[in-house]
Amino acid sequence: MNLVIVDVGCGNIGSVGIAFERFGLSPRITGDGEAISTADKVILPGVGAAGYAMGEIARRGLAPVLRALRQPVLGICLGMQILFEHSEEEDTACLGIIPGAVRRLDPAPGRPVPHMGWSRLQVRDEEIGLRSGDYVYFAHSFACDEGAATVASADYGREIPAAVRAGNFLGAQFHPERSGEAGARFLESFLDA
Amino acid sequence: MPARRIIPCLDVKDGRVVKGIQFRDHRDVGDIVESAMRYREEGADELVFYDIAASAERRSLDPEWVRRIARVIDIPFAVAGGVRTRDQAAACLDAGADKVSINSPALERPALIEELARDFGSQCVVLGVDSFEADGDYWVKQYTGSPDATRDTGRRTLDWVKEATDRGVGEVVLNCMRRDGVRTGYDLAHTRAVVQTASVPVIASGGAGAPEHFRDAFVEAGASGALAATVFHDRLIPIPDLKEYLAACGIEMRR
Numbered sequence: 001m002n003l004v005i006v007d008v009g010c011g012n013i014g015s016v017g018i019a020f021e022r023f024g025l026s027p028r029i030t031g032d033g034e035a036i037s038t039a040d041k042v043i044l045p046g047v048g049a050a051g052y053a054m055g056e057i058a059r060r061g062l063a064p065v066l067r068a069l070r071q072p073v074l075g076i077c078l079g080m081q082i083l084f085e086h087s088e089e090e091d092t093a094c095l096g097i098i099p100g101a102v103r104r105l106d107p108a109p110g111r112p113v114p115h116m117g118w119s120r121l122q123v124r125d126e127e128i129g130l131r132s133g134d135y136v137y138f139a140h141s142f143a144c145d146e147g148a149a150t151v152a153s154a155d156y157g158r159e160i161p162a163a164v165r166a167g168n169f170l171g172a173q174f175h176p177e178r179s180g181e182a183g184a185r186f187l188e189s190f191l192d193a
Numbered sequence: 194m195p196a197r198r199i200i201p202c203l204d205v206k207d208g209r210v211v212k213g214i215q216f217r218d219h220r221d222v223g224d225i226v227e228s229a230m231r232y233r234e235e236g237a238d239e240l241v242f243y244d245i246a247a248s249a250e251r252r253s254l255d256p257e258w259v260r261r262i263a264r265v266i267d268i269p270f271a272v273a274g275g276v277r278t279r280d281q282a283a284a285c286l287d288a289g290a291d292k293v294s295i296n297s298p299a300l301e302r303p304a305l306i307e308e309l310a311r312d313f314g315s316q317c318v319v320l321g322v323d324s325f326e327a328d329g330d331y332w333v334k335q336y337t338g339s340p341d342a343t344r345d346t347g348r349r350t351l352d353w354v355k356e357a358t359d360r361g362v363g364e365v366v367l368n369c370m371r372r373d374g375v376r377t378g379y380d381l382a383h384t385r386a387v388v389q390t391a392s393v394p395v396i397a398s399g400g401a402g403a404p405e406h407f408r409d410a411f412v413e414a415g416a417s418g419a420l421a422a423t424v425f426h427d428r429l430i431p432i433p434d435l436k437e438y439l440a441a442c443g444i445e446m447r448r
Binding site: 015018019021022048049052078107110111112113114115116117118119120135137138139140141156175177178179180181183184 | 194195196197198233238239263264267268269289290291292311312313314315316317363364391392393394395415417418445447
């Protein structure tokens with residue numbers, strides 16, 4: 001399988017690549033539009049800030065390439081957030097593939113921000129390889145709007161989309177590569193799709 | 194809050210896992226990858242690897258062992274030890290670490306926190322604090338990896354935690370030095386004070402010796418996670434039994 005990880009100049013491509021190597025795959029990390037367009041499957045990783053990531057995507061001319069993808073695409077963490085229309089993080093216009101915005105989580109007593117750790121999922125569509133009651137690992141300060149694309153959610157003061165799906169685009173707010181057996185099921189389901 | 198986290202801490206020296214008492218007299222307790230796998234299998238929620246000598250020896254930790262760990266485990270882990278530049282942190286994250294913990298270098302140059310938070314996001318930046326009780330208050334110590342290099346910073350712990358979270362750290366590991374390795378329980382009052390000062394998750398560290406100590410760290414002090422070394426390395430408290438006990442106390446656990 002020709003699996004491509006989009007290089008958006010952010011850190012932590014390391015652990016995402018390694019996760020797929022556990023499935024015997026050798027994902028290629030690239031910022032080249034042609035290589036991304038012709039891949040069988042595309043991973044949009046991301047740790048860092050939305051403004052920086054969208055800036056790198058613009059600089060490489062990748063926004064139209066990413067929007068036009070018809071093969072299965074998986075956005076992880078920030079890579080899921082930039083599928084939405086807008087992020088409050090640095091007031092950033094995003095790819096607009098999924099309706100809605102990304103908003104800052106507000107800390108409260110007993111609810112520190114970042115939302116960091118293992119949270120229990122409510123799963124609406126088990127086709128993504130997850131089940132209600134699974135625990136997966138989150139590490140984020142911004143969260144997407146709840147909407148029709150939500151296929152799994154976690155509770156953090158409000159309902160937070162943990163996974164979203166819109167056509168060929170799948171997104172995970174959590175880190176499947178660091179979510180043990182549940183995360184592996186999710187990745188396997190993406191690879192089998 | 195998410196499930197409370199049980200976090201074994203592995204002190205690393207020359208690529209091996211070691212453990213000392215109150216930061217002294219280190220003894221070898223095992224291979225780094227074998228230890229990581231063992232804790233993952235037992236149900237640890239996260240791991241922390243500290244290269245304890247790096248900061249005092251004025252060097253950064255070696256990304257090579259970070260990569261070895263990242264290849265085999267599928268739970269989050271943080272690394273620490275002498276990271277004092279953006280590029281050193283990037284090397285750790287690229288090698289597969291989820292978080293980089295900074296301690297002495299952040300005290301040397303607090304702007305390091307902003308630089309890391311801006312480029313990698315707060316969720317990747319952990320502040321390690323070595324807190325020491327003296328004269329009726331708690332103070333931050335620096336270069337604690339080596340007894341000869343350890344020194345007072347003159348900073349109050351709560352002031353430093355406030356400043357560092359304002360600058361952008363996404364988590365605080367509070368190590369109460371007088372409790373380290375002595376197994377008499379976490380310093381609950383101090384941990385609670387830090388939890389109330391910080392808007393980010395706080396991990397209790399130093400003093401775990403019994404399952405009740407973990408319960409108290411979560412229920413009494415409000416910690417998001419509890420870190421321990423001796424009781425896990427010496428198999429005094431098996432993690433599955435600990436999680437079962439805490440769940441029976443009504444504390445949410447990932448199992």
